[in-house]
Amino acid sequence: xxxxxxxxxxxxxxxxxxxxxxxxxxxxxxxxxxxxxxxxxxxxxxxxxxxxxxxxxxxxxxxxxxxxxxxxxxxxxxxxxxxxxxxxxxxxxxxxxxxxxxxxxxxxxxxxxxxxxxxxxxxxxxxxxxxxxxxxxxxxxxxxxxxxxxxxxxxxxxxxxxxxxxxxxxxxxxxxxxxxxxxxxxxxxxxxxxxxxxxxxxxxxxxxxxxxxxxxxxxxxxxxxxxxxxxxxxxxxxxxxxxxxxxxxxxxxxxxxxxxxxxxxxxxxxxxxxxxxxxxxxxxxxxxxxxxxxxxxxxxxxxxxxxxxxxxxxxxxxxxxxxxxxxxxxxxxxxxxxxxxxxxxxxxxxxxxxxxxxxxxxxxxxxxxxxxxxxxxxxxxxxxxxxxxxxxxxxxxxxxxxxxxxxxxxxxxxxxxxxxxxxxxxxxxxxxxxxxxxxxxxxxxxxxxxxxxxxxxxxxxxxxxxxxxxxxxxxxxxxxxxxxxxxxxxxxxxxxxxxxxxxxxxxxxxxxxxxxx
Numbered sequence: 001x002x003x004x005x006x007x008x009x010x011x012x013x014x015x016x017x018x019x020x021x022x023x024x025x026x027x028x029x030x031x032x033x034x035x036x037x038x039x040x041x042x043x044x045x046x047x048x049x050x051x052x053x054x055x056x057x058x059x060x061x062x063x064x065x066x067x068x069x070x071x072x073x074x075x076x077x078x079x080x081x082x083x084x085x086x087x088x089x090x091x092x093x094x095x096x097x098x099x100x101x102x103x104x105x106x107x108x109x110x111x112x113x114x115x116x117x118x119x120x121x122x123x124x125x126x127x128x129x130x131x132x133x134x135x136x137x138x139x140x141x142x143x144x145x146x147x148x149x150x151x152x153x154x155x156x157x158x159x160x161x162x163x164x165x166x167x168x169x170x171x172x173x174x175x176x177x178x179x180x181x182x183x184x185x186x187x188x189x190x191x192x193x194x195x196x197x198x199x200x201x202x203x204x205x206x207x208x209x210x211x212x213x214x215x216x217x218x219x220x221x222x223x224x225x226x227x228x229x230x231x232x233x234x235x236x237x238x239x240x241x242x243x244x245x246x247x248x249x250x251x252x253x254x255x256x257x258x259x260x261x262x263x264x265x266x267x268x269x270x271x272x273x274x275x276x277x278x279x280x281x282x283x284x285x286x287x288x289x290x291x292x293x294x295x296x297x298x299x300x301x302x303x304x305x306x307x308x309x310x311x312x313x314x315x316x317x318x319x320x321x322x323x324x325x326x327x328x329x330x331x332x333x334x335x336x337x338x339x340x341x342x343x344x345x346x347x348x349x350x351x352x353x354x355x356x357x358x359x360x361x362x363x364x365x366x367x368x369x370x371x372x373x374x375x376x377x378x379x380x381x382x383x384x385x386x387x388x389x390x391x392x393x394x395x396x397x398x399x400x401x402x403x404x405x406x407x408x409x410x411x412x413x414x415x416x417x418x419x420x421x422x423x424x425x426x427x428x429x430x431x432x433x434x435x436x437x438x439x440x441x442x443x444x445x446x447x448x449x450x451x452x453x454x455x456x457x458x459x460x461x462x463x464x465x466x467x468x469x470x471x472x473x474x475x476x477x478x479x480x481x482x483x484x485x486x487x488x489x490x491x492x493x494x495x496x497x498x499x500x501x502x503x504x505x506x507x508x509x510x511x512x513x514x515x516x517x
Contacts, residue, residue: 003048003121004028005114008038008064009080010056014105018051021107027114035059039067046072049098049117051110053080054088062092069096074124076117080105162231162261168254170195182241182263184234197259203229203243204259211247223247231261240264300330350393350481357390357397357428357436358383364401365426368409372424375413379405382427390436392502396478397438400486401426403475404440404498411444411496419443419495431501438500447490455488 005027009015015031022029030045032038036059038052050068054061065077076098081089089100098120099113156163156174162182165174172190180186183200190196198205207225229243245259307323310316365381372379405426412422422443429437447455455472479486482502490496 002027003118004030004045006030006032006038006042006045006047006050006052008032008035008050008052008056008061010034010053014053014080014103018105018110021110025111035061035064038064042068042071042075048075048121049114050075050077051080052077054085054092055082062088062095065092065095065097074121076120078113078117161263163258164190164197164200164261165256165258166197167256170197172196173256174258179261182233182239182261183231189234197257200232201229201241201243201259201261202232203227204245207245208247223249228264240268298330300326304330350396350478352391352393354389355392355394355397357387357392357438358385360394360397360401361426361428361438363398364405367402368405372409375409375422377409377412377422377424380423380425382425384427384429387428387430387436390502392482393478396481397500400475400478400500401438401440403472404500407472407498408440408442408444408496412442415445417445417493419445434503436502438502439497441495441497443495446492446494447488447496448492 002025005022007015007018007022007029008031009018010033012033015033019029019031030041030047032041035052035056038050039059041047042050050064052061052064061079065079068075068077073096077092077096079089079092079097079100080103081100082103085102089102092100098117101109101113157176159176159178162179163174163176164172164179167173172187172193175185175187175190183190185200193199198208204225211223224244224246226242226244229241231239231241233239240263242262242264243259244262245257247254248256248258304323304326307319307326309323311319311321311323361381361383365379369379405424408424412419412424425439425441427437427439427441429439431437476486479500479502484500484502487499487501488496489499
């Protein structure tokens with residue numbers, strides 16, 4: 001649709017000629033006979049383009065231009081001038097007229113000027129739409145930012161943990177409700193403190209003192225920390241916290257920091273309660289296990305007492321001997337059980353000295369060689385003769401190997417599915433990294449998976465009344481005291497292998513003074 005035009009001219013002939021041309025071109029047209037009339041019609045009709053003569057009686061074209069532009073700067077005004085009025089035409093352009101045409105008026109010049117005016121109108125409409133669209137988008141984006149900020153603010157303020165944020169000068173810019181509640185400070189009080197974060201959390205100050213932003217930037221790392229610490233509350237209380245925070249870096253410059261403070265008091269209390277509960281449960285388990293082991297030993301003692309009493313009653317020496325042997329065996333069990341329990345419960349440092357591991361293996365081999373032969377078990381010794389001396393506790397490792405060999409003998413001679421030719425191999429071997437492997441391997445019935453998982457559980461035993469359930473657990477403790485590990489490999493029906501792995505340089509043996517002290 002073409003724009004509406006207001007034509008203002010005091011000459012009737014020009015009004016008729018221009019009116020015919022404009023209407024024939026399809027423009028909606030309003031005609032005024034002078035400047036005053038034209039301004040009245042402008043207020044009523046709100047035309048898009050005004051074509052006005054400059055020279056008119058009363059309100060001339062320059063005044064019309066001035067008033068229209070004052071009221072409606074976006075209205076395009078084309079002025080009509082006569083010959084010799086070029087200065088007025090230039091003046092009108094300076095007053096933001098769209099164009100000027102000279103008399104006599106030719107349709108080509110008129111429509112060129114109108115086309116320019118229409119292009120300006122179209123450009124202004126497009127710009128106005130763009131501005132409106134931009135304003136709408138800015139308004140929507142601002143609203144979205146406002147909502148996001150409010151959400152993040154509510155999220156931060158509603159957090160259970162305390163948050164403290166600082167700017168590049170160390171001043172607090174964030175101090176949420178949880179941090180205020182935890183520390184006892186208000187946001188206003190924190191803002192008055194210089195460098196508040198290191199003051200509240202000394203560990204953070206120590207971390208900042210160790211941090212070199214330039215080095216972090218060069219290495220492409222961030223400045224983060226997560227550790228336990230203390231919050232210095234306003235009332236002087238040292239509150240245990242879990243501190244996690246990071247420095248905000250712009251290349252090698254600190255621009256701020258953010259820290260999360262998690263109150264550990266309740267968690268510490270729950271952990272203490274859990275530890276007490278676990279200790280009570282362990283105590284109950286230990287007492288039950290001890291009662292079971294002692295009951296088995298007492299059963300043996302009662303059997304021996306019965307045999308002794310029966311021998312006295314019948315004056316039968318054989319009963320007396322058998323009964324007394326039962327008593328002695330169970331007294332030995334009590335002694336061994338007591339020593340194992342004490343060794344297991346006692347914190348001890350290994351008595352380290354430079355030791356030949358092959359010598360230890362030979363001692364244990366010699367100790368069990370005769371017993372194994374009597375039981376029909378072939379006991380073999382396979383040693384790595386290139387092994388150097390190792391720093392270890394020979395008494396402790398001797399006890400470990402005797403426990404393992406004794407268990408292997410029981411596995412090969414007691415129970416069901418025993419091998420036709422039982423065999424035990426005690427071996428030593430050097431491993432990569434200067435480590436030592438001591439191994440006891442048997443070809444007994446093997447260990448089922450469900451049993452293997454319980455082997456190092458206190459008072460667990462597969463030997464019934466003959467075992468206390470402390471041997472393997474004590475062996476594991478001795479090996480761990482050496483910084484080593486004990487492993488079990490077994491396939492049911494194919495025997496079991498117990499491996500003790502130690503490092504050569506576990507510790508430096510204590511040096512004796514020249515006087516032997």
